[in-house]
Amino acid sequence: MSMTAKEAEKLFEKLPKAELGFFPTPFYRLDRLSKELGVNLYIKRDDFTGMSLFGGNKVRKLQYLMGDAMSRGCEYVFTFGATQSNHAMQTAAACRRCGLKPVLYLVAIVKPDEDDLRANLLLDRIMDAEVHIVEIQAGETEEEAEDRAVFLAREHMARLNKEAGRHVCYEVPMGGASPVGSVGFIEGYVELEKQLSAMDIQADYVFHATGTGGTMAGLAAGRNLVGSETGIISINVSAKDPEYPKRTAALANESLKLIGAGITVDAERDICTDLNYYLPGYEIPNEAASEAIKLLAVKEGLLTDPVYTGKAFAGMLDYIRTGKVPAGSNVVFWHTGGATALFAEKEILGDLSK
Secondary structure (H helix, E strand, O other), X not given: OOOOHHHHHHHHHHOOOOOOOOOOOOXXXXXXXXXXXXXXXXXXXXXXXXXXXXXXXXXXXXXXXXXXXXXXXXXXXXXXXXOOOHHHHHHHHHXXXXXXXXEEEEEEOOOOOOOOOOHHHHHHHHXXXXXXXXXXXXXXXXXXXXXXXHHHHHHHHHHHHHHHOOOOEEEOOHHHOOHHHHHHHHHHHHHHHHHHHHOOOXXXXXXXXXXXXXXXXXXXXXXXXXXXXXXXXEEEOOOOOOOHHHHHHHHHHHHHXXXXXOOOOOHHHHOOEEXXXXXXEOOEOOHHHHHHHHHHHHHHOOXXXXXXXXXXXXXXXXXXXXXXXXXOOEEEEEEOOOHHHHHOOHHHHOOOOO
């Protein structure tokens, strides 16, 4: 059974939480683009989540993940991603805020130059995270390299636990996509519902970028928790197998159980992902995303990135321009951050400077 936002907020008190970000994040109408596109376009500024200038949506998850790690008496936090991972960088920042030691195992989809470190990888080093670069070997896929990174990290954790004589390591999956982490986005959707209510708005659609699925799981769970009828369109930034929606729904349901909510998420009913906008691949730019990044920058003075939010914004624009989103609809773009990628390697940036 659904509940009010105020009732839902009480459920989050059940879990340990590190106060890391600045909430609620800003929410407002993009007037110039709304006029041009023929919809009422709003933006949820999770790029302003904090803790630093380079924060983003992962902070919502990390509040609960760090809370869980500290409640277990852990000293180290291990996580994974690509070398320019927003999640890995934000995990390092959260660890430093909480007095924990960050250990990052990062796959070099785009090989970094150790003499010219850029963007998130530079920030990882400034925060003195222990960084292990895992290069993709000949004949190895990105997924196989990611699996190998996890294997190496778990060997590392086992050594540290053995030396300490107890469990001192906490593992955060890629993107923070765990039942504990996704609770942060159940809470995030409740926050949005309160903002919509305060402005007397009913959102027809929410668009956002999705990778590992943790954000998508939390948003779907949060929408069902408060009984919203808003359509959530999740624009994929990487290839996914056919079981991805089912795994995401299962993750959402595990998160709902953690907070004691008596509702569920169904993959066919509640999970809507779109794989039409990520090609030619993860961390590889495309023309539509570059156009979308420039449009938002020129019309509203706001920056998105070529890996996540640029591709999601491009997908949303296509939905609006082709009539999949009817004229006059109330549309929310959930800005998940990641603009540090604008300062990454040229292979990631593409032709934005032209």
